Amino acid sequence: MTVTDSADLVSIPALLARNAREFGDKAAYREKEFGIWQSWTWLEAVEQVEALALGLLSLGAGKGDHVAIAGRNRPYLYWAMLAAQSIGAVPVPIYQDAVGDEIAYVLDHCNARFIVAGDQEQVDKILDIRDSLKNLQTIIYLDPRGLRKYDHSMLKQYQSLQDEGRAARGDLGDELAKRQKAQTYDDTCVMLYTSGTTGRPKGVVLSNRNVIETSKNSSQFDDLGPGEEVLAYLPMAWVGDYTFSMGQALWTGFCVNCPESAETMMTDLREIGPTYYFAPPRVFENQLTNVMIRMEDGGRLKKWMFDRAMAHAKRVGPALLSGEPVGFMDRVKYFLGDIFIYGPLKNTLGLSRVRIGYTAGEAIGPELFDFYRSLGINLKQLYGQTEATVYVTIQPDGQVRADTVGVPAPGVEVRVGDNGEIYYRSPGVFVEYYNNPESTASTKDAEGWVATGDAGFFEENTGHLRIIDRAKDVGKMADGRLFAPKYVENKLKFYPNILEAVVFDNGRDYCTAFVNIDLNAVGNWAERNNIAYGGYQELSQHPQVLDMIQAHIEETNHSIAQDPMLSGCQVRRFLVLHKELDADDGEMTRTRKVRRRTVEDKFDDLIVGLYGDAQFVETTTEVTYEDGRKGSISAKLELRDAVVAAEQQVAAQ
């Protein structure tokens, strides 16, 4: 089965109608609820979307109105986006874990008139800030639990709105058809707020053309068909999820599966066995950490087998996957390893059926990347942005490497500016930042070239793009050597015990680092070694934990020293932070990227300490709890010196 293309497919709802015609009874959406995978065919999905669209019309929703969507990935919420698009309104998905202020900013900025909220938690957050939202008319909620007794002057239940819509079909059906017909390729398809590693979030306006052209190109590139299965578990507000679970799913007609809850994601992944899989590096890190923890608990024989098999896989796995020549005996060994270790492990991870896997959102550590590749999972990298409707560069099958992000994606032109900054131009280039012409102008020039803010270069022999770092973050240290913090941080984060690392140079001639331990991994280790601890803070300052982290850093230093260009980035002094970096405290974005400047400002006393010679530093930090209350924690942190691998490599060049 392949999809048919035609000139009238100019909007996402038009794609939905085509899928209902062509694949009517094929599963379009699945969600696990009450322990069972419930599914909806394309025909059923159309009915659901139409009912809600009519419901929205009955509430008076107009063309161009903004409809915000807040909640975890559920078919109903994807339908809400489709319903909004059907009537010419613009869906604005927002991060479900965003706190009141952040939601208030976004809802106020886009002047949302309707909000579709997943559950009571989301409704409560919105009701708290209701006074500041002048244009807000109705909150449509999905899960009625706990909401029955609320004042319903502003609330409406999702299904009852659909019922009202169905009842009003006679009156409003024509209007709906008219609105659908009136859509053009250049109408706004969706508005997505950037996570904003710097400054306030910006509303990126994407047109139907952006989304559909990009979906078309990328689906062709990887030969995606209606038979693919994906698991939709990444935030709906992220451009990646929009492109995969809406754009590509609607374009190719594949099935979108939604997990039962965030906690069951790993189980659901196994049950679905996606063929096309997407995850940011963090998810792969967590999976690997879990595997390593469980191997530590395993018996000796199992451990021995695992270690041997993995060492072999590391050597020949990636080559096999890329179709490079591999010796006969190595193939036999790999085959045996696949039967005993790799196959079962992939099955446990839920990745047995993955035909194409992507990691994006952030650079992935090479060791981590190779681990999955060596198992025979076709994990690839792509590099993209919200402003590009995801795709800037992408790795074709057989040309996959950890240190590059691939060649320009189909239809995308990429060039590197004189200052090393990467620019691109493509059919996916965003229309504008909503209500922010200055930012639009400073990002996108008159010819449609967009500045990425990242620095990189094309490799001469392969034509692959290599990203060095955020253009702003890459710098020169006081003695002129290159400083690329991300490179070091990714290396450190490969250790299961290290969750997050932030490396600084502070304008001096050597680097220091903050480290967050992974409570899961280190907690497990503590349990095995009978080390009692009361919580993150206590465990993080345990001398043995510090020894362990120090060993990791020294190992990393050694490996960095091999690269003459970056050997200056070795970490000379470090500390383990007394709290985990958290999006609620603004230290990370909602997509879990560290906000370097915020961390620098917030913990400046610790940085001063790291560049001094005290052995301990005392500090107090303000923290925000999940419900928005604030508190503070105090701690005495130990500052440690790490051995730096000899500079002979530098001398040798």
Added chain:
Amino acid sequence: MFDQADSFITADGRTIGAVMMEMKNITLRFGGVVAIKDISFDVREGEIRAIIGPNGAGKSSMLNVISGFYHPQEGEVWYKGARRPEMKPFEVARQGIARTFQNIALFEGMSVLDNVMTGRLNHMKSGILSQAIWYGKAEREETENRAVVERVIDFLEIQHIRKTPVSRLPYGLKKRVELARALAADPKLLLLDEPMAGMNVEEKEDMSRFILDVNDEFGTTIVLIEHDMGVVMDLSDRVVVMDYGKKIGDGPPDEVRNNQAVIDAYLGVAHD
């Protein structure tokens, strides 16, 4: 606030119905020890009724009288307008009364799902043979009961541990599983024996939320014993205060809080 009218609506919009259970002059002795001395109180349909008191006050004994585990030497238990004869706990359970225990009483080796399924035992009518060969009625029944159980699992947000053996769960989750099992029985009256003992603040908040939601969604009447005064005052509609087997207070939380006898019992004064 609580008059004799048959039903009324509280300030937060919940409906409190007529008297559902009445304890009349209950006295319970173990040999020479008097655990409960001449206590009377009632429980209304749809309310959350707390029993509080210092250690050894007789709270758990009281709950055991309600659940039919202890039989009082004196006094009467009236349930749904009729005097309840002496009953075995399983007969009480069949009348729609379910409970959780102070010390978790789950089947440690069984999965969460199986544990919660045991809560449906009273709703299974098929014989041991047809269950064994898994045919006809037995299969249908199991499916129906599983559907109820899945709703409870969804409600208490324990989907992620559905297949996990109970022995591997942390304490707070075990407590939630116990609540799930009790809820699976579809009770009219739910008895909770210290549902929040040993929990941290966050777990307590979650549990409070669940108790309120159970009461709200299913209209289940709840009798709970709890030590945490903050929790009791927030959750309950009326509170019975016990001390040394005697009732020393009964009424809405605010009233009880200002009751001198209650203050004395909690702060400790010399007893005769």
